[in-house]
Amino acid sequence: MKNSKITLVGAGPGDEELLTIKGMNAIKTADAIFYDALVNIEILKHSKKDCKLIYVGKRRGVRRYSQDQINKMMVEAANENEQIVRLKGGDPFVFGRGTEELNYVESYGIKTDIIPGISSALAVPANQGIPLTKRGINESFFVITGTTSDGSVSSDLKFGAQSTSTLIILMGLKNLNLIMEEVILYRDENCPFAVIQSGTREEERIFLNTIINYKEIIKSIDYSKPGIIVIGDTVAEHPAFFEEEIQRVLHSVIEI
Ligand SMILES: C[S@@+](CC[C@H](N)C(=O)[O-])C[C@H]1O[C@@H](n2cnc3c(N)ncnc32)[C@H](O)[C@@H]1O
Known part of the structure; x- marks a missing residue:
């Protein structure tokens, strides 16, 4: 094996300018880059002309390569190339x-490095003006998976829902109804929430409502795009939240 190194790089939430300088330097010097579906491909334009670009993400929910295959492909690449970037x-x-992949390649004696990225969990709400914490409103935030390996919602959700926490739910769009039905057991029905799709990208969209009215937004969700659910009183800080709420109240008055 050559003197190879595999560097795990966080690509950031979508906007290519939210890649770190350190991440960019790794891209510029890589001999091979393995990248996922959530990576903004504009970032790849900064790679060397002869850099091998290997797409290993999901398309329309279908994986081209299993996790096992990806692990093996990276080990093979380490035999042929010196600087490999695993971009996520x-x-x-x-x-x-990330840990699974690092553990696997390290078991072959391959050197590794990690360059953290800006997580969508933090950046996507921030980009919309939604703070994750606000003094006097909440004391924590939870980042929870909306789809565990068996397809269910994480059982941690109920602990977050019982606290002052802002709940940030990743991979939760398909389980939105289950998530809301659980949260509504513990939170005021007028608790605000947001669904943000393709955050920090040009095609970004946001839907705002209160948890009692969550069904109103289901038909607007585009399940082919990544989306994050944010639940909690800090969502009311979004500049459009009260405006939309007033429109809804006026609308319901007119309908009556
Ligand atoms: C497998 S997780 C990976 C999360 C990633 N490691 C991170 O730190 O952002 C994928 C989920 O992240 C969320 N996500 C990632 N990028 C997003 C974006 N730009 N806008 C909205 N949600 C996003 C979605 O919930 C998506 O289903």
Whole structure:
């Protein structure tokens, strides 16, 4: 094996300018880059002309390569190339299977490095003006998976829902109804929430409502795009939240 190194790089949430300088330097010097679906491909334009670009993400929910195959492909690449980048959306250690991949390649004696990225969990709400914490409103935030390996919602959700926490739910769009039905057991029905799709990208969209009215937004969700659910009183800080709420109240008055 050559003197190879595999660097796990966080690509950030979508906007290519939210890649770190350190991440960019790794891209510029890589001999091969393995990248996922959530990576903004504009970032790849900064790679060397002869850099091998290998797409290993999911398309329309279908994986081209299994995790096992990806692990093996990276070990093979380490035999042929010196600098390999494994590029993942957001931060590789936030629901990114980064540790599994590092452990696997390290078991072959390959050197590794980690360059953290800006996670969508933090950047996507911030980009919309939604703070995750606000003094006097909440004391923590939870980042939870909305789809565990068996397809269910994480059982941690109920602990977050019982606290002052802002709940940030990744991979939760398909389970939105289950998530809301659980949260509504513990939170005021007028608790605000947001669904943000393709955050920090040009095609970004946001839907705002209160948890009691969550069904109103289901038909607007585009399930082919990544989306994050944010629940909690800090969502009311979004500049459009009260405006939309007033419109809804006026509307319901007219309908009556
Ligand atoms: C497998 S997780 C990976 C998370 C990633 N490691 C991170 O730190 O952002 C994928 C989920 O992240 C969320 N996500 C990632 N990028 C997003 C974006 N730009 N806008 C909205 N949600 C995003 C979605 O919930 C998506 O289903």
